[in-house]
Amino acid sequence: MSFKSPADIANSACATATGKCSLRISQMLFLGFLAGAYIGFGGFLYTVVTQDLSQYVGLGLSKLVGGASFTVGLMLVIIAGGELFTGNCLIPIGALAGCVTLKEILKNWVIVYFANLIGSLFLAYLIYRTGLASDAVGSNALKIASGKMSLPFEIAFFSGILCNWLVVLAVWMAMAAEDIISKIFAIFFPIMAFVASGFEHSIANMYFMALGILLKNNEGLVSQAGLSSHSLDALSVGGFLNNIIPVTLGNIIGGVVFVALFYYLAYKDKIKA
Known part of the structure:
Protein backbone atom coordinates (compact mmCIF):
# COMPACT_ATOMS: atom_id res chain seq x y z
CA MET A 1 0.00 0.00 0.00
CA SER A 2 1.08 3.59 -0.56
CA PHE A 3 -0.05 4.50 2.95
CA LYS A 4 0.37 3.09 6.45
CA SER A 5 -2.19 0.76 7.97
CA PRO A 6 -3.83 1.78 11.27
CA ALA A 7 -1.53 -0.63 13.13
CA ASP A 8 1.50 0.95 11.47
CA ILE A 9 0.18 4.41 12.36
CA ALA A 10 0.01 3.31 16.01
CA ASN A 11 3.70 2.44 15.89
CA SER A 12 4.50 5.73 14.14
CA ALA A 13 2.53 7.60 16.80
CA CYS A 14 4.66 6.02 19.52
CA ALA A 15 7.84 6.97 17.69
CA THR A 16 6.48 10.50 17.25
CA ALA A 17 5.69 10.69 20.96
CA THR A 18 9.28 9.76 21.77
CA GLY A 19 10.58 12.41 19.38
CA LYS A 20 8.32 15.15 20.71
CA CYS A 21 9.16 14.41 24.32
CA SER A 22 12.87 14.47 23.45
CA LEU A 23 12.76 18.01 22.07
CA ARG A 24 14.76 20.67 23.86
CA ILE A 25 12.74 23.31 25.70
CA SER A 26 13.92 25.92 23.20
CA GLN A 27 12.65 23.75 20.34
CA MET A 28 9.26 23.34 22.01
CA LEU A 29 9.04 27.09 22.50
CA PHE A 30 9.99 28.06 18.95
CA LEU A 31 7.92 25.36 17.27
CA GLY A 32 5.01 26.01 19.64
CA PHE A 33 5.11 29.73 18.86
CA LEU A 34 5.02 28.97 15.13
CA ALA A 35 2.12 26.53 15.51
CA GLY A 36 0.07 29.09 17.46
CA ALA A 37 0.67 31.64 14.69
CA TYR A 38 -0.11 29.12 11.94
CA ILE A 39 -3.47 28.30 13.49
CA GLY A 40 -4.07 32.04 13.76
CA PHE A 41 -3.45 32.42 10.03
CA GLY A 42 -6.15 29.83 9.43
CA GLY A 43 -8.43 31.71 11.80
CA PHE A 44 -7.94 35.02 10.02
CA LEU A 45 -8.55 33.42 6.63
CA TYR A 46 -11.76 31.91 8.01
CA THR A 47 -12.86 35.36 9.23
CA VAL A 48 -12.18 36.97 5.85
CA VAL A 49 -13.90 34.23 3.86
CA THR A 50 -17.05 34.13 6.00
CA GLN A 51 -17.49 37.89 6.48
CA ASP A 52 -20.37 38.13 3.97
CA LEU A 53 -20.54 34.74 2.26
CA SER A 54 -23.74 33.52 3.95
CA PHE A 70 -9.25 27.09 8.06
CA THR A 71 -7.49 23.82 7.17
CA VAL A 72 -4.42 25.78 6.05
CA GLY A 73 -3.51 26.19 9.73
CA LEU A 74 -2.93 22.51 10.49
CA MET A 75 -1.34 21.97 7.09
CA LEU A 76 1.29 24.53 8.02
CA VAL A 77 1.81 22.92 11.42
CA ILE A 78 2.26 19.36 10.12
CA ILE A 79 4.05 19.98 6.83
CA ALA A 80 6.16 23.07 7.65
CA GLY A 81 6.72 21.91 11.22
CA GLY A 82 5.27 23.04 14.51
CA GLU A 83 4.29 21.87 17.97
CA LEU A 84 0.55 22.15 18.54
CA PHE A 85 -0.93 21.35 21.95
CA THR A 86 -4.15 19.90 20.56
CA GLY A 87 -2.30 17.67 18.11
CA ASN A 88 0.03 16.57 20.90
CA CYS A 89 -2.96 15.10 22.72
CA LEU A 90 -2.07 12.03 20.64
CA ILE A 91 1.28 11.44 22.37
CA PRO A 92 -0.18 9.71 25.46
CA ILE A 93 -0.32 6.64 23.24
CA GLY A 94 3.43 6.59 23.82
CA ALA A 95 2.96 6.47 27.59
CA LEU A 96 0.42 3.65 27.25
CA ALA A 97 2.93 1.72 25.14
CA GLY A 98 5.80 2.47 27.54
CA CYS A 99 7.74 4.68 25.09
CA VAL A 100 7.54 7.88 27.16
CA ILE A 118 2.19 33.51 22.74
CA GLY A 119 2.16 32.74 19.01
CA SER A 120 -1.62 33.17 18.83
CA LEU A 121 -1.57 36.47 20.72
CA PHE A 122 1.33 37.76 18.63
CA LEU A 123 -0.45 37.03 15.37
CA ALA A 124 -3.68 38.61 16.64
CA TYR A 125 -1.70 41.76 17.47
CA LEU A 126 -0.06 41.83 14.02
CA ILE A 127 -3.44 41.41 12.31
CA TYR A 128 -4.84 44.20 14.46
CA ARG A 129 -1.95 46.51 13.56
CA THR A 130 -2.37 45.90 9.81
CA GLY A 131 -5.84 47.44 9.88
CA LEU A 132 -7.13 44.51 7.84
CA ALA A 133 -9.57 43.58 10.59
CA SER A 134 -11.80 46.54 9.81
CA ASP A 135 -15.24 47.00 8.29
CA ALA A 136 -16.95 43.66 7.60
CA VAL A 137 -13.89 41.60 8.54
CA GLY A 138 -13.55 43.34 11.90
CA SER A 139 -17.24 43.08 12.73
CA ASN A 140 -17.14 39.39 11.84
CA SER A 150 -20.32 33.86 25.87
CA LEU A 151 -20.59 30.06 25.65
CA PRO A 152 -21.75 28.22 28.79
CA PHE A 153 -19.14 25.94 30.36
CA GLU A 154 -20.94 22.72 29.39
CA ILE A 155 -21.33 23.64 25.72
CA ALA A 156 -17.71 24.78 25.45
CA PHE A 157 -16.50 21.58 27.14
CA PHE A 158 -18.40 19.13 24.95
CA SER A 159 -17.65 21.14 21.80
CA GLY A 160 -13.98 20.88 22.79
CA ILE A 161 -14.23 17.09 23.02
CA LEU A 162 -15.75 16.78 19.56
CA CYS A 163 -13.29 19.23 18.07
CA ASN A 164 -10.12 17.50 19.17
CA TRP A 165 -11.46 14.06 18.39
CA LEU A 166 -11.41 15.25 14.77
CA VAL A 167 -8.19 17.27 15.02
CA VAL A 168 -6.20 14.35 16.43
CA LEU A 169 -7.77 12.08 13.81
CA ALA A 170 -6.41 14.51 11.20
CA VAL A 171 -2.95 14.15 12.77
CA TRP A 172 -3.39 10.36 12.92
CA MET A 173 -4.44 10.17 9.25
CA ALA A 174 -1.62 12.48 8.16
CA MET A 175 0.80 9.96 9.68
CA ALA A 176 -0.59 7.36 7.29
CA ALA A 177 0.34 9.47 4.26
CA GLU A 178 3.60 8.89 2.42
CA ASP A 179 3.55 12.08 0.32
CA ILE A 180 2.61 15.77 0.70
CA ILE A 181 -0.59 15.69 -1.35
CA SER A 182 -1.91 12.74 0.66
CA LYS A 183 -1.09 14.55 3.91
CA ILE A 184 -3.00 17.61 2.71
CA PHE A 185 -6.11 15.57 1.96
CA ALA A 186 -5.80 13.65 5.25
CA ILE A 187 -5.75 16.97 7.12
CA PHE A 188 -8.36 18.76 5.01
CA PHE A 189 -11.53 16.79 5.65
CA PRO A 190 -11.45 16.30 9.46
CA ILE A 191 -10.46 19.94 10.04
CA MET A 192 -13.11 21.20 7.64
CA ALA A 193 -15.64 19.04 9.48
CA PHE A 194 -14.81 20.38 12.95
CA VAL A 195 -14.84 24.03 11.87
CA ALA A 196 -18.01 23.76 9.76
CA SER A 197 -19.70 21.93 12.64
CA GLY A 198 -18.91 24.75 15.06
CA PHE A 199 -16.76 22.78 17.51
CA GLU A 200 -14.28 24.56 19.80
CA HIS A 201 -10.48 24.49 19.42
CA SER A 202 -8.48 25.97 22.29
CA ILE A 203 -5.53 27.29 20.27
CA ALA A 204 -7.68 28.76 17.51
CA ASN A 205 -9.81 30.39 20.19
CA MET A 206 -6.75 32.05 21.71
CA TYR A 207 -6.33 33.92 18.42
CA PHE A 208 -10.03 34.64 17.81
CA MET A 209 -10.65 35.94 21.32
CA ALA A 210 -7.44 38.00 21.50
CA LEU A 211 -8.36 39.78 18.27
CA GLY A 212 -11.86 40.39 19.59
CA ILE A 213 -10.49 42.01 22.75
CA LEU A 214 -8.22 44.24 20.68
CA LEU A 215 -11.14 45.36 18.50
CA LYS A 216 -13.74 45.89 21.23
CA ASN A 217 -12.97 49.61 21.67
CA ASN A 218 -13.73 50.37 18.03
CA GLU A 219 -17.25 51.76 18.39
CA GLY A 220 -17.91 51.60 14.65
CA LEU A 221 -17.10 47.89 14.49
CA VAL A 222 -19.13 47.18 17.63
CA SER A 223 -22.13 48.94 16.12
CA GLN A 224 -21.68 47.15 12.78
CA ALA A 225 -21.44 43.80 14.57
CA GLY A 226 -24.66 44.57 16.45
CA LEU A 227 -23.25 43.41 19.78
CA SER A 228 -25.34 43.82 22.90
CA SER A 229 -23.82 45.26 26.07
CA HIS A 230 -23.71 41.73 27.50
CA SER A 231 -21.79 40.42 24.47
CA LEU A 232 -19.42 43.36 24.65
CA ASP A 233 -18.77 42.73 28.35
CA ALA A 234 -17.83 39.14 27.49
CA LEU A 235 -14.89 40.46 25.44
CA SER A 236 -12.52 40.48 28.40
CA VAL A 237 -9.87 38.41 30.15
CA GLY A 238 -12.68 36.83 32.17
CA GLY A 239 -14.51 35.92 28.99
CA PHE A 240 -11.26 34.52 27.57
CA LEU A 241 -10.85 32.22 30.57
CA ASN A 242 -14.55 31.34 30.53
CA ASN A 243 -13.97 29.76 27.14
CA ILE A 244 -10.39 28.55 27.20
CA ILE A 245 -10.62 26.46 30.38
CA PRO A 246 -13.55 24.19 29.41
CA VAL A 247 -12.43 24.00 25.77
CA THR A 248 -8.90 22.96 26.76
CA LEU A 249 -10.25 20.27 29.10
CA GLY A 250 -12.57 19.04 26.37
CA ASN A 251 -9.75 19.03 23.81
CA ILE A 252 -7.63 16.85 26.10
CA ILE A 253 -10.41 14.31 26.56
CA GLY A 254 -11.32 14.26 22.87
CA GLY A 255 -7.77 13.59 21.71
CA VAL A 256 -6.49 11.39 24.52
CA VAL A 257 -9.52 9.17 25.07
CA PHE A 258 -11.11 8.81 21.66
CA VAL A 259 -7.94 8.57 19.59
CA ALA A 260 -4.83 7.80 21.67
CA LEU A 261 -6.50 5.43 24.15
CA PHE A 262 -8.92 3.73 21.78
CA TYR A 263 -6.31 3.05 19.10
CA TYR A 264 -3.87 1.82 21.70
CA LEU A 265 -6.45 -0.66 22.98
CA ALA A 266 -7.20 -1.76 19.42
CA TYR A 267 -3.57 -2.26 18.36
CA LYS A 268 -1.59 -2.74 21.59
CA ASP A 269 -0.54 -6.24 20.54
CA LYS A 270 1.07 -4.83 17.39
CA ILE A 271 2.84 -1.85 18.93
CA LYS A 272 6.58 -2.29 19.32
CA ALA A 273 7.64 -0.16 22.28
Whole structure:
Protein backbone atom coordinates (compact mmCIF):
# COMPACT_ATOMS: atom_id res chain seq x y z
CA MET A 1 0.00 0.00 0.00
CA SER A 2 1.08 3.59 -0.56
CA PHE A 3 -0.05 4.50 2.95
CA LYS A 4 0.37 3.09 6.45
CA SER A 5 -2.19 0.76 7.97
CA PRO A 6 -3.83 1.78 11.27
CA ALA A 7 -1.53 -0.63 13.13
CA ASP A 8 1.50 0.95 11.47
CA ILE A 9 0.18 4.41 12.36
CA ALA A 10 0.01 3.31 16.01
CA ASN A 11 3.70 2.44 15.89
CA SER A 12 4.50 5.73 14.14
CA ALA A 13 2.53 7.60 16.80
CA CYS A 14 4.66 6.02 19.52
CA ALA A 15 7.84 6.97 17.69
CA THR A 16 6.48 10.50 17.25
CA ALA A 17 5.69 10.69 20.96
CA THR A 18 9.28 9.76 21.77
CA GLY A 19 10.58 12.41 19.38
CA LYS A 20 8.32 15.15 20.71
CA CYS A 21 9.16 14.41 24.32
CA SER A 22 12.87 14.47 23.45
CA LEU A 23 12.76 18.01 22.07
CA ARG A 24 14.76 20.67 23.86
CA ILE A 25 12.74 23.31 25.70
CA SER A 26 13.92 25.92 23.20
CA GLN A 27 12.65 23.75 20.34
CA MET A 28 9.26 23.34 22.01
CA LEU A 29 9.04 27.09 22.50
CA PHE A 30 9.99 28.06 18.95
CA LEU A 31 7.92 25.36 17.27
CA GLY A 32 5.01 26.01 19.64
CA PHE A 33 5.11 29.73 18.86
CA LEU A 34 5.02 28.97 15.13
CA ALA A 35 2.12 26.53 15.51
CA GLY A 36 0.07 29.09 17.46
CA ALA A 37 0.67 31.64 14.69
CA TYR A 38 -0.11 29.12 11.94
CA ILE A 39 -3.47 28.30 13.49
CA GLY A 40 -4.07 32.04 13.76
CA PHE A 41 -3.45 32.42 10.03
CA GLY A 42 -6.15 29.83 9.43
CA GLY A 43 -8.43 31.71 11.80
CA PHE A 44 -7.94 35.02 10.02
CA LEU A 45 -8.55 33.42 6.63
CA TYR A 46 -11.76 31.91 8.01
CA THR A 47 -12.86 35.36 9.23
CA VAL A 48 -12.18 36.97 5.85
CA VAL A 49 -13.90 34.23 3.86
CA THR A 50 -17.05 34.13 6.00
CA GLN A 51 -17.49 37.89 6.48
CA ASP A 52 -20.37 38.13 3.97
CA LEU A 53 -20.54 34.74 2.26
CA SER A 54 -23.74 33.52 3.95
CA GLN A 55 -25.87 36.20 2.29
CA TYR A 56 -24.87 34.85 -1.13
CA VAL A 57 -24.69 31.07 -0.64
CA GLY A 58 -26.52 30.46 2.63
CA LEU A 59 -25.27 29.76 6.14
CA GLY A 60 -24.52 26.07 5.69
CA LEU A 61 -22.36 26.46 2.60
CA SER A 62 -20.67 29.48 4.16
CA LYS A 63 -19.64 27.33 7.12
CA LEU A 64 -18.39 24.62 4.77
CA VAL A 65 -16.22 27.06 2.77
CA GLY A 66 -15.01 28.70 5.97
CA GLY A 67 -14.07 25.31 7.39
CA ALA A 68 -12.18 24.47 4.20
CA SER A 69 -10.21 27.71 4.42
CA PHE A 70 -9.25 27.09 8.06
CA THR A 71 -7.49 23.82 7.17
CA VAL A 72 -4.42 25.78 6.05
CA GLY A 73 -3.51 26.19 9.73
CA LEU A 74 -2.93 22.51 10.49
CA MET A 75 -1.34 21.97 7.09
CA LEU A 76 1.29 24.53 8.02
CA VAL A 77 1.81 22.92 11.42
CA ILE A 78 2.26 19.36 10.12
CA ILE A 79 4.05 19.98 6.83
CA ALA A 80 6.16 23.07 7.65
CA GLY A 81 6.72 21.91 11.22
CA GLY A 82 5.27 23.04 14.51
CA GLU A 83 4.29 21.87 17.97
CA LEU A 84 0.55 22.15 18.54
CA PHE A 85 -0.93 21.35 21.95
CA THR A 86 -4.15 19.90 20.56
CA GLY A 87 -2.30 17.67 18.11
CA ASN A 88 0.03 16.57 20.90
CA CYS A 89 -2.96 15.10 22.72
CA LEU A 90 -2.07 12.03 20.64
CA ILE A 91 1.28 11.44 22.37
CA PRO A 92 -0.18 9.71 25.46
CA ILE A 93 -0.32 6.64 23.24
CA GLY A 94 3.43 6.59 23.82
CA ALA A 95 2.96 6.47 27.59
CA LEU A 96 0.42 3.65 27.25
CA ALA A 97 2.93 1.72 25.14
CA GLY A 98 5.80 2.47 27.54
CA CYS A 99 7.74 4.68 25.09
CA VAL A 100 7.54 7.88 27.16
CA THR A 101 6.58 8.86 30.69
CA LEU A 102 3.60 10.87 31.87
CA LYS A 103 6.00 13.47 33.27
CA GLU A 104 7.58 13.94 29.83
CA ILE A 105 4.14 14.36 28.24
CA LEU A 106 3.03 16.94 30.81
CA LYS A 107 6.28 18.87 30.29
CA ASN A 108 5.65 18.95 26.55
CA TRP A 109 2.01 19.97 26.98
CA VAL A 110 2.72 22.84 29.38
CA ILE A 111 5.56 24.34 27.34
CA VAL A 112 3.84 23.90 23.98
CA TYR A 113 0.53 25.28 25.29
CA PHE A 114 2.28 28.38 26.60
CA ALA A 115 4.17 28.81 23.32
CA ASN A 116 0.95 28.34 21.30
CA LEU A 117 -0.65 31.07 23.42
CA ILE A 118 2.19 33.51 22.74
CA GLY A 119 2.16 32.74 19.01
CA SER A 120 -1.62 33.17 18.83
CA LEU A 121 -1.57 36.47 20.72
CA PHE A 122 1.33 37.76 18.63
CA LEU A 123 -0.45 37.03 15.37
CA ALA A 124 -3.68 38.61 16.64
CA TYR A 125 -1.70 41.76 17.47
CA LEU A 126 -0.06 41.83 14.02
CA ILE A 127 -3.44 41.41 12.31
CA TYR A 128 -4.84 44.20 14.46
CA ARG A 129 -1.95 46.51 13.56
CA THR A 130 -2.37 45.90 9.81
CA GLY A 131 -5.84 47.44 9.88
CA LEU A 132 -7.13 44.51 7.84
CA ALA A 133 -9.57 43.58 10.59
CA SER A 134 -11.80 46.54 9.81
CA ASP A 135 -15.24 47.00 8.29
CA ALA A 136 -16.95 43.66 7.60
CA VAL A 137 -13.89 41.60 8.54
CA GLY A 138 -13.55 43.34 11.90
CA SER A 139 -17.24 43.08 12.73
CA ASN A 140 -17.14 39.39 11.84
CA ALA A 141 -14.09 38.95 14.10
CA LEU A 142 -16.00 40.62 16.95
CA LYS A 143 -19.04 38.40 16.46
CA ILE A 144 -16.89 35.26 16.39
CA ALA A 145 -15.01 36.26 19.54
CA SER A 146 -18.06 37.36 21.53
CA GLY A 147 -19.92 34.19 20.57
CA LYS A 148 -17.09 32.03 21.86
CA MET A 149 -16.62 34.02 25.07
CA SER A 150 -20.32 33.86 25.87
CA LEU A 151 -20.59 30.06 25.65
CA PRO A 152 -21.75 28.22 28.79
CA PHE A 153 -19.14 25.94 30.36
CA GLU A 154 -20.94 22.72 29.39
CA ILE A 155 -21.33 23.64 25.72
CA ALA A 156 -17.71 24.78 25.45
CA PHE A 157 -16.50 21.58 27.14
CA PHE A 158 -18.40 19.13 24.95
CA SER A 159 -17.65 21.14 21.80
CA GLY A 160 -13.98 20.88 22.79
CA ILE A 161 -14.23 17.09 23.02
CA LEU A 162 -15.75 16.78 19.56
CA CYS A 163 -13.29 19.23 18.07
CA ASN A 164 -10.12 17.50 19.17
CA TRP A 165 -11.46 14.06 18.39
CA LEU A 166 -11.41 15.25 14.77
CA VAL A 167 -8.19 17.27 15.02
CA VAL A 168 -6.20 14.35 16.43
CA LEU A 169 -7.77 12.08 13.81
CA ALA A 170 -6.41 14.51 11.20
CA VAL A 171 -2.95 14.15 12.77
CA TRP A 172 -3.39 10.36 12.92
CA MET A 173 -4.44 10.17 9.25
CA ALA A 174 -1.62 12.48 8.16
CA MET A 175 0.80 9.96 9.68
CA ALA A 176 -0.59 7.36 7.29
CA ALA A 177 0.34 9.47 4.26
CA GLU A 178 3.60 8.89 2.42
CA ASP A 179 3.55 12.08 0.32
CA ILE A 180 2.61 15.77 0.70
CA ILE A 181 -0.59 15.69 -1.35
CA SER A 182 -1.91 12.74 0.66
CA LYS A 183 -1.09 14.55 3.91
CA ILE A 184 -3.00 17.61 2.71
CA PHE A 185 -6.11 15.57 1.96
CA ALA A 186 -5.80 13.65 5.25
CA ILE A 187 -5.75 16.97 7.12
CA PHE A 188 -8.36 18.76 5.01
CA PHE A 189 -11.53 16.79 5.65
CA PRO A 190 -11.45 16.30 9.46
CA ILE A 191 -10.46 19.94 10.04
CA MET A 192 -13.11 21.20 7.64
CA ALA A 193 -15.64 19.04 9.48
CA PHE A 194 -14.81 20.38 12.95
CA VAL A 195 -14.84 24.03 11.87
CA ALA A 196 -18.01 23.76 9.76
CA SER A 197 -19.70 21.93 12.64
CA GLY A 198 -18.91 24.75 15.06
CA PHE A 199 -16.76 22.78 17.51
CA GLU A 200 -14.28 24.56 19.80
CA HIS A 201 -10.48 24.49 19.42
CA SER A 202 -8.48 25.97 22.29
CA ILE A 203 -5.53 27.29 20.27
CA ALA A 204 -7.68 28.76 17.51
CA ASN A 205 -9.81 30.39 20.19
CA MET A 206 -6.75 32.05 21.71
CA TYR A 207 -6.33 33.92 18.42
CA PHE A 208 -10.03 34.64 17.81
CA MET A 209 -10.65 35.94 21.32
CA ALA A 210 -7.44 38.00 21.50
CA LEU A 211 -8.36 39.78 18.27
CA GLY A 212 -11.86 40.39 19.59
CA ILE A 213 -10.49 42.01 22.75
CA LEU A 214 -8.22 44.24 20.68
CA LEU A 215 -11.14 45.36 18.50
CA LYS A 216 -13.74 45.89 21.23
CA ASN A 217 -12.97 49.61 21.67
CA ASN A 218 -13.73 50.37 18.03
CA GLU A 219 -17.25 51.76 18.39
CA GLY A 220 -17.91 51.60 14.65
CA LEU A 221 -17.10 47.89 14.49
CA VAL A 222 -19.13 47.18 17.63
CA SER A 223 -22.13 48.94 16.12
CA GLN A 224 -21.68 47.15 12.78
CA ALA A 225 -21.44 43.80 14.57
CA GLY A 226 -24.66 44.57 16.45
CA LEU A 227 -23.25 43.41 19.78
CA SER A 228 -25.34 43.82 22.90
CA SER A 229 -23.82 45.26 26.07
CA HIS A 230 -23.71 41.73 27.50
CA SER A 231 -21.79 40.42 24.47
CA LEU A 232 -19.42 43.36 24.65
CA ASP A 233 -18.77 42.73 28.35
CA ALA A 234 -17.83 39.14 27.49
CA LEU A 235 -14.89 40.46 25.44
CA SER A 236 -12.52 40.48 28.40
CA VAL A 237 -9.87 38.41 30.15
CA GLY A 238 -12.68 36.83 32.17
CA GLY A 239 -14.51 35.92 28.99
CA PHE A 240 -11.26 34.52 27.57
CA LEU A 241 -10.85 32.22 30.57
CA ASN A 242 -14.55 31.34 30.53
CA ASN A 243 -13.97 29.76 27.14
CA ILE A 244 -10.39 28.55 27.20
CA ILE A 245 -10.62 26.46 30.38
CA PRO A 246 -13.55 24.19 29.41
CA VAL A 247 -12.43 24.00 25.77
CA THR A 248 -8.90 22.96 26.76
CA LEU A 249 -10.25 20.27 29.10
CA GLY A 250 -12.57 19.04 26.37
CA ASN A 251 -9.75 19.03 23.81
CA ILE A 252 -7.63 16.85 26.10
CA ILE A 253 -10.41 14.31 26.56
CA GLY A 254 -11.32 14.26 22.87
CA GLY A 255 -7.77 13.59 21.71
CA VAL A 256 -6.49 11.39 24.52
CA VAL A 257 -9.52 9.17 25.07
CA PHE A 258 -11.11 8.81 21.66
CA VAL A 259 -7.94 8.57 19.59
CA ALA A 260 -4.83 7.80 21.67
CA LEU A 261 -6.50 5.43 24.15
CA PHE A 262 -8.92 3.73 21.78
CA TYR A 263 -6.31 3.05 19.10
CA TYR A 264 -3.87 1.82 21.70
CA LEU A 265 -6.45 -0.66 22.98
CA ALA A 266 -7.20 -1.76 19.42
CA TYR A 267 -3.57 -2.26 18.36
CA LYS A 268 -1.59 -2.74 21.59
CA ASP A 269 -0.54 -6.24 20.54
CA LYS A 270 1.07 -4.83 17.39
CA ILE A 271 2.84 -1.85 18.93
CA LYS A 272 6.58 -2.29 19.32
CA ALA A 273 7.64 -0.16 22.28
